[in-house]
Amino acid sequence: MTGLEIRKMIEDIIQSGGFTINDIEERIDYVTECTVFNVRTADARHLIGRNGDVARALNHLVQKSIEQSRYVGLSEEAREEKREEYKDQRYSIDIDDYFKKYMDRIKMQVDMLVNRARSFGSDVAMEPMEPYDRMIIHSMIKKLPDISSTSYGKGKDRHIVLKYTGEQNNAGSNSTSGTSTGSPSQETHNLDDFASGKVYV
Numbered sequence: 001m002t003g004l005e006i007r008k009m010i011e012d013i014i015q016s017g018g019f020t021i022n023d024i025e026e027r028i029d030y031v032t033e034c035t036v037f038n039v040r041t042a043d044a045r046h047l048i049g050r051n052g053d054v055a056r057a058l059n060h061l062v063q064k065s066i067e068q069s070r071y072v073g074l075s076e077e078a079r080e081e082k083r084e085e086y087k088d089q090r091y092s093i094d095i096d097d098y099f100k101k102y103m104d105r106i107k108m109q110v111d112m113l114v115n116r117a118r119s120f121g122s123d124v125a126m127e128p129m130e131p132y133d134r135m136i137i138h139s140m141i142k143k144l145p146d147i148s149s150t151s152y153g154k155g156k157d158r159h160i161v162l163k164y165t166g167e168q169n170n171a172g173s174n175s176t177s178g179t180s181t182g183s184p185s186q187e188t189h190n191l192d193d194f195a196s197g198k199v200y201v
Contacts, residue, residue, distance in 0.1 A: 001069060003035070006091060009065055010037055013058070019043040031103065031139050034090030044096040052102065055095045056132065062093055103136060110140055110162075114147055117164040128159040 001009075007024050014021055023040040041047060048055045070086060071079045094100055109126075117124045126137070134151055137160055141149040148163045 001066060006037060006062075006066065009069075010039065010062060010093060013061060013065070014039065014041070014047065019047060029092065029100075029103075031107075031136060032090070032092065033088075033139075034092050036092045036094050036100075038094040038097060038100070040096060044098070047095045048098050052098060055093070055098055058095075059093045063091070066091060106133060106136055107140065110137055113162055114141075114144065117147060117162050121164050121166070123164065124162045126160045126162065128153065128157050131158075134158070134160055 003026060007026075010024060011021055019041060020043055021039060021041050025038040025040065027036050027038060028034075029036050039047070046054070047058065049057075070082055074082065092099075113124045113126060138149050138151075141147055141162065146165050148165055149160050150163065151158055151160050153159055
């Protein structure tokens, strides 16, 4: 699907619920490596919901709609070919920058804990969190040469442990904003995994 087609899909889904749209902005999220369609609306409070629950459900609905439109009428073999073609084309929805601000807060927390792991040369456990949030953190950590991340526990107790590996190099970074590419974190996933229900990070 083209960007215009996805915009039209988002408009149809939101407006069918009786909500208004002022504008839809497009940006690239370099953490999740996906295109974000940020909806500007006077109904942001309703479309975000408590702790972002409605916005996450809306994201899931749009992801499923995109997936269905890509593969409708195709054989299983043709679907596999299309999945390979679309594997780097990822999309997400934001409502009035809710998720952008949320991710900025996550990044600040991760930066603090990464520095703690480096200072003490030891593992640092994070609080339990939602699968999407863990995916974001795994994506951040995989860029660091001396820190790895692994998820432990089940259900509501599932959480991330940041592990100091000591594998610094000349391109090392002092925070998650670094661009060095060390060994990838364990259990990383993309947004397509969340849409298809395959995620357990």
